Amino acid sequence: MPVVAADAASRSPGPPPALRVGYLGPAGTFTEQALRSEPALAGCDFVALPSIPEVLEAAAGDLDLGFAAIENSIEGSVNITLDTLAFDADLLIQRETILSVRLNLLAPVGSDLEGIERIVSFPHAVAQCRSFLRRRLPQARIDAANSTAEAVRATAAGGDPRTAAIGTELAGALYNLNVLATDIGDHRGNQTRFVTVAARGIPSPTGHDKTSLVTFQRSDRPGSLLNILQEFAARSINLTKLESRPTKRSLGDYCFIIDLAGHVADELVADCLLNIQAKQADVKFLGSYPAGGERADGARREADDAWRRAAAWIDTVRAHLAS
Incomplete structure (x- = not known):
């Protein structure tokens, strides 16, 4: 009997293997420091890679996740990360991590x-x-x-x-x-924003979320960007980032990187993206994920409630339509 029990135990499935996360190496980078500060990634296997494109390529292939810097409070966007996500990789942002930087x-x-x-x-x-x-x-x-x-x-x-x-x-x-x-940076409030990316999956809404996307205008005409922005303004959706990037197709041809407060599961956000895709521009969805930092989203929740009340009102009006 003991032999049988031991044999059965040896055949029983063990714990699932740890997720493998690629990051910009070698050991000692700010990326590794930020990665190790993220409680949600504790217990993962960290894989150092020589460049950000290789990190993102691995996340789309052999690894489970990638972790890369995307924005700095002093120098702005990390363009190689933005461009790879916008043009070269089909990845979804899973969360963001904010790290205070001391150089x-x-x-x-x-x-x-x-x-x-x-x-x-x-x-x-x-x-x-x-x-x-x-x-x-x-x-x-x-x-x-x-x-x-x-x-x-x-x-x-x-x-x-x-x-x-x-x-x-x-x-x-x-x-x-x-x-x-020590601490030779020009600004004391220096922070870098990192994102965790994966080939699939959208985290459930937490009530304090962010959505990232890229919009590609279908035609270059006066007011086309304004028309896109009005979709957000009409729903009181707060944009936390708006940046133009060349599409790499021709000189003067730009797309727009947008971060907004909210989650694609929110009615307001979903309706907004639906209208932009249908009427204004092609949209590449980069993910909805828990927001880092302390930014409040009370205004978004209030707007969401107002939108539901308006939807209920229009349903009441339509109820009088002749069948």
């Missing part, structure tokens, strides 16, 4: 600030430290890396005391670099 200048042991002649980092990170670099290191050459952690790793491997990297304190510790200057 540090890191260099090999024995380096000093006055001797730095070359700085390596991710372009967005360099751009967020312009004032510090102009004031303290105006002579330094700036070279780009695929990520802040890649810059730190390369700087550590090179061992040149004249080269420094801009990156996280975590990366500096991982690759044994000294911190020459």
Whole structure:
């Protein structure tokens, strides 16, 4: 009997395998820091990849999820993420994560600030430290890396005391670099927004959600963007982001990236998207997902209630139609 029981236990299914999440590596990036701060992704297997397009490509293929930066409060959108989602990948945003960013200048042991002649980092990170670099290191050459952690790793491997990297304190510790200057960003309120993406699935509404989409105008005529925006205004739907991006088809041909407060399961949002798709523009739906941060959505709920009352009123009017 004990043998049979042991054999049965060995055949019983174990816990499901952990979800695999791709992120911009190597170890020590801000992306990894944000990923590890997200409770919903605790217990997942993290897979470091060398570039954001490869992260998103893997999320559409071999991996369960991808995790990538999409917007910074100082430098704006991360265009490679936006463009890949808009044009190259069929992925749905599952949630957003907001990370407060602190940038540090890191260099090999024995380096000093006055001797730095070359700085390596991710372009967005360099751009967020312009004032510090102009004031303290105006002579330094700036070279780009695929990520802040890649810059730190390369700087550590090179061992040149004249080269420094801009990156996280975590990366500096991982690759044994000294911190020459801390918190060198130009703005104290620096935050980066990250998104988790998957090939399928829309999370259920939480009451504090966001929807992202891309609209492609069917014709270039006066008032076409206004007509799209009026669909949102008529329903009191708050837009949290509106950005134009070239469609890559021809010069002057643009699409619009839109984030709005609400969920596609909401009657107001669904009706709005239905009208835009039917009358105004082709819509690529990028997802409805729990919103990060503390932004309230009371106005959207009030508008939703008003829309239901109006729908009930029109149903009452139509009830008098002759059959």
